[in-house]
Amino acid sequence: MLKASGLTKRYGAHTALDHLDLDVGPGDIYCLLGANGAGKTTTVNLFLNFIAPSEGEASINGIDVTAHPVATKQHVAYIPEMVSLYPTLSGLENLRFFSALATGRELPRERLLELLDQVGLDRAAADQRVRGYSKGMRQKVWIAVALAKEAKALLLDEPTSGLDPHAASEFSALLQQAARHGVAVLTTTHDLFHAQQTATRIGIMKKGRLVESLAGEQIARTDLQALYLQHMRG
Amino acid sequence: MLRRIAAREFLERVRDGRLYWAGGLILALLLTALAVGFAHQRAAQAEQKAAQAMDYQDWLHQDHRHPHDAAHQGMHAFKPEPALSILDPGINPYIGSTIWLQAHRQSEVKFNPAQDATGLQRFGNLSVGWILQVLGPLLIIVLGFNAFAGEREQGILRQTLSLGVEPLRLLGGKALALAGCAGALLLPAALVAGAALAVVAEPGERADTLLRFAFLGLGYAAYLGIWIFVVLGVSAASRTSRVAITVLLALWIAQAVMAPRILSEASRLAHPSATRLAFNQALAADLKATSDRVWLQNFGTTERWGADVPLRQWGIALRLDDQASYPVYDRHFARLWDTWEQQQRLQEWSGLVVPVLSMRAFSMGLAGTDFAHHRDFAVAAEQHRRHIQDLMSADLVKHADPLGDQHFAYQASPELWASVPPFHYHKPRLGWALGRQALSLAVLCLGLVLAAAFAAAAVRRQSAL
Numbered sequence: 001m002l003k004a005s006g007l008t009k010r011y012g013a014h015t016a017l018d019h020l021d022l023d024v025g026p027g028d029i030y031c032l033l034g035a036n037g038a039g040k041t042t043t044v045n046l047f048l049n050f051i052a053p054s055e056g057e058a059s060i061n062g063i064d065v066t067a068h069p070v071a072t073k074q075h076v077a078y079i080p081e082m083v084s085l086y087p088t089l090s091g092l093e094n095l096r097f098f099s100a101l102a103t104g105r106e107l108p109r110e111r112l113l114e115l116l117d118q119v120g121l122d123r124a125a126a127d128q129r130v131r132g133y134s135k136g137m138r139q140k141v142w143i144a145v146a147l148a149k150e151a152k153a154l155l156l157d158e159p160t161s162g163l164d165p166h167a168a169s170e171f172s173a174l175l176q177q178a179a180r181h182g183v184a185v186l187t188t189t190h191d192l193f194h195a196q197q198t199a200t201r202i203g204i205m206k207k208g209r210l211v212e213s214l215a216g217e218q219i220a221r222t223d224l225q226a227l228y229l230q231h232m233r234g
Numbered sequence: 235m236l237r238r239i240a241a242r243e244f245l246e247r248v249r250d251g252r253l254y255w256a257g258g259l260i261l262a263l264l265l266t267a268l269a270v271g272f273a274h275q276r277a278a279q280a281e282q283k284a285a286q287a288m289d290y291q292d293w294l295h296q297d298h299r300h301p302h303d304a305a306h307q308g309m310h311a312f313k314p315e316p317a318l319s320i321l322d323p324g325i326n327p328y329i330g331s332t333i334w335l336q337a338h339r340q341s342e343v344k345f346n347p348a349q350d351a352t353g354l355q356r357f358g359n360l361s362v363g364w365i366l367q368v369l370g371p372l373l374i375i376v377l378g379f380n381a382f383a384g385e386r387e388q389g390i391l392r393q394t395l396s397l398g399v400e401p402l403r404l405l406g407g408k409a410l411a412l413a414g415c416a417g418a419l420l421l422p423a424a425l426v427a428g429a430a431l432a433v434v435a436e437p438g439e440r441a442d443t444l445l446r447f448a449f450l451g452l453g454y455a456a457y458l459g460i461w462i463f464v465v466l467g468v469s470a471a472s473r474t475s476r477v478a479i480t481v482l483l484a485l486w487i488a489q490a491v492m493a494p495r496i497l498s499e500a501s502r503l504a505h506p507s508a509t510r511l512a513f514n515q516a517l518a519a520d521l522k523a524t525s526d527r528v529w530l531q532n533f534g535t536t537e538r539w540g541a542d543v544p545l546r547q548w549g550i551a552l553r554l555d556d557q558a559s560y561p562v563y564d565r566h567f568a569r570l571w572d573t574w575e576q577q578q579r580l581q582e583w584s585g586l587v588v589p590v591l592s593m594r595a596f597s598m599g600l601a602g603t604d605f606a607h608h609r610d611f612a613v614a615a616e617q618h619r620r621h622i623q624d625l626m627s628a629d630l631v632k633h634a635d636p637l638g639d640q641h642f643a644y645q646a647s648p649e650l651w652a653s654v655p656p657f658h659y660h661k662p663r664l665g666w667a668l669g670r671q672a673l674s675l676a677v678l679c680l681g682l683v684l685a686a687a688f689a690a691a692a693v694r695r696q697s698a699l
Contacts, residue, residue: 073398227251
């Protein structure tokens with residue numbers, strides 16, 4: 001579903017991403033770990049065609065994202081680290097607007113409220129303007145947009161950063177639920193605990209390169225923190 | 235999708251207060267200018283009608299007198315204030331409203347309202363046209379400067395584009411929203427203006443006035459459309475909303491304050507017009523040469539009104555002298571006016587870079603307050619003057635010349651005065667005005683296409699990050 005082949009991004013002499021090969025299939029939750037500047041966010045941005053690759057190809061559902069930037073986005077939902085919403089609109093109005101853009105149709109209020117219930121946003125908050133929302137509340141609204149889109153793939157950039165443990169745990173549960181429904185998930189994170197709890201595959205990145213890959217039982221058996229620190233020091 | 239984006243953008247501008255505050259201020263100014271324009275037009279029109287009627291009564295009520303004395307008294311042509319001057323007074327406050335139709339001379343227009351104005355008028359007239367031309371773009375800037383740049387800063391643009399929205403649809407929706415904001419403010423003012431125009435327009439000119447008003451609306455829609463696309467294009471091309479507003483304010487200052495003055499001087503350099511002194515000297519020299527030639531041909535002398543020409547020929551001499559001067563006046567005034575029109579045309583072309591110049595020309599042209607309309611009035615007044623002169627001269631030839639040495643004993647009766655019709659001026663119709671403003675309109679339309687192309691290119695190339 002999400003595939004990178006020799007994906008490379010250079011900024012002048014600096015290589016932000018170096019020949020990344022990656023394949024995230026339906027039901028996979030692929031966590032990319034790494035220090036700041038390791039190339040995690042660059043990978044996500046390349047999948048979204050927010051930046052153009054210097055070399056290689058990123059594809060979603062078999063379609064090249066550079067050649068078909070709009071078509072590929074029909075299959076993917078993106079959740080950034082900092083979700084921004086229109087502050088003068090309520091959570092419900094934001095959801096109505098963005099879900100309409102995502103799906104091409106206006107969802108009825110009941111369905112919108114259902115989605116908000118699903119992500120755990122309090123009904124009383126739904127009609128309040130998002131100016132007063134916490135980061136977690138804004139994120140819930142955007143996850144509801146992603147759910148409304150019923151995308152086949154999720155791209156997440158540090159989604160649990162800044163969330164309290166309860167909210168992070170709820171979020172992990174939502175990801176697992178999506179994966180059970182066959183959604184391919186590619187997420188970047190610094191949160192080793194979250195990664196180990198949630199991921200079906202883990203990749204560790206360093207200086208733009210994928211230096212370690214773990215899958216299935218390996219994840220549970222591995223001392224992830226020790227492995228991660230070993231790569232960071234090495 | 236376009237409608238949803240537009241509706242959301244519109245709602246945001248309502249809720250964040252920009253439409254209420256900035257728009258409300260503009261609407262209040264528009265309605266004030268409309269009220270001031272309405273009152274001024276009514277007063278000026280009433281004065282013009284009263285003065286024209288009184289002047290004609292003075293003409294009719296002359297006693298028995300020599301027709302040439304009557305020709306020297308002459309009449310006055312008072313320029314009617316067009317109904318659409320309530321929206322755009324154009325050059326009228328500066329160019330005068332009265333022409334003296336006197337013997338021997340084609341007069342210039344006198345008594346411009348600016349002469350009677352207080353020092354406060356140095357700051358310019360508050361008119362609907364001025365507000366739309368100068369403050370309209372500022373309103374669009376305030377409403378739209380952060381349309382793309384602000385969303386990029388907040389991260390919303392990245393999220394929106396991640397949903398698979400076509401960037402051009404975003405542009406279309408945002409443009410539609412800005413147009414909707416402008417429309418929401420201008421439509422009520424337009425309705426009030428339409429009603430006011432229906433009241434002030436002369437019965438025979440009402441349909442023409444309202445049609446002109448409709449075309450004026452289209453012109454302003456194109457002008458504000460240019461600004462909508464420029465604002466959105468700059469916003470898309472700017473990394474931050476601070477950069478966007480800085481660039482846009484610089485553009486606004488350049489177009490509202492600097493460019494009109496610079497281009498006005500440039501057009502004068504490109505097409506220099508004669509000074510008043512040079513014009514008068516050249517005209518006087520040409521008149522004298524022509525007169526000398528005519529007198530020499532017909533009376534064998536260049537000494538006018540001397541002993542060489544007997545009094546029994548003074549009526550003929552007067553007629554010949556006057557009629558010989560007509561082409562001279564036509565030539566000199568046409569040359570001067572053509573130069574002014576060339577200067578104007580250069581400024582209209584500059585509208586491709588500075589749209590306000592084309593808009594100003596188009597607005598004045600449709601309102602009937604531009605130089606072309608003024609020239610048409612001046613020509614009509616001059617035709618009337620010549621008609622008076624020709625009638626008076628013909629009467630002298632018929633009745634005074636046969637009296638020989640008693641030429642000046644002749645006194646015409648009021649019947650002669652009544653043979654001169656009152657001066658009635660009807661301004662040209664819409665088609666005439668549109669024909670003269672074709673260039674401005676074409677430049678505005680081309681400007682709109684170029685601005686849309688710029689915005690589309692900027693939105694396509696913009697970075698989501």
